Amino acid sequence: MSDIKIKIIDREGVSHEVDAPTDMNMNLMEVVRSYELAPEGTIGICGGMAMCASCQCYVQSDHKLPEMSDDEEAMLSEAFNVKDNSRLGCQLHITEDLDGLEVELAPEEA
Numbered sequence: 001m002s003d004i005k006i007k008i009i010d011r012e013g014v015s016h017e018v019d020a021p022t023d024m025n026m027n028l029m030e031v032v033r034s035y036e037l038a039p040e041g042t043i044g045i046c047g048g049m050a051m052c053a054s055c056q057c058y059v060q061s062d063h064k065l066p067e068m069s070d071d072e073e074a075m076l077s078e079a080f081n082v083k084d085n086s087r088l089g090c091q092l093h094i095t096e097d098l099d100g101l102e103v104e105l106a107p108e109e110a
């Protein structure tokens with residue numbers, strides 16, 4: 001089992017440094033949920049299908065991330081609070097390349 005470190009700033013502005021496993025086929029949204037960094041029902045609403053944007057986050061470190069899929073791009077073009085560094089957490093798979101990643105959760109859409 002190999003873990004990477006990810007820094008996640010929650011919606012209250014509190015920073016959490018968490019370990020995320022690279023061998024469990026997880027994505028960033030699932031990591032946030034597993035550490036309960038956002039209340040149940042406010043993140044991962046579509047189950048990771050790039051269809052709700054509840055998992056939007058702002059990537060603050062300069063990691064080279066996988067290209068956005070058309071679905072992710074389309075969803076972010078409709079979402080609120082989108083910034084240049086927005087990504088959908090559910091579309092970011094936990095791999096060793098993401099070690100040291102720093103993200104901030106986007107505000108909940110209301």
Ligand code: FES
Nearest residue numbers: 044050052053090
């Ligand atoms: S969980 Fe719905 S878009 Fe990521």
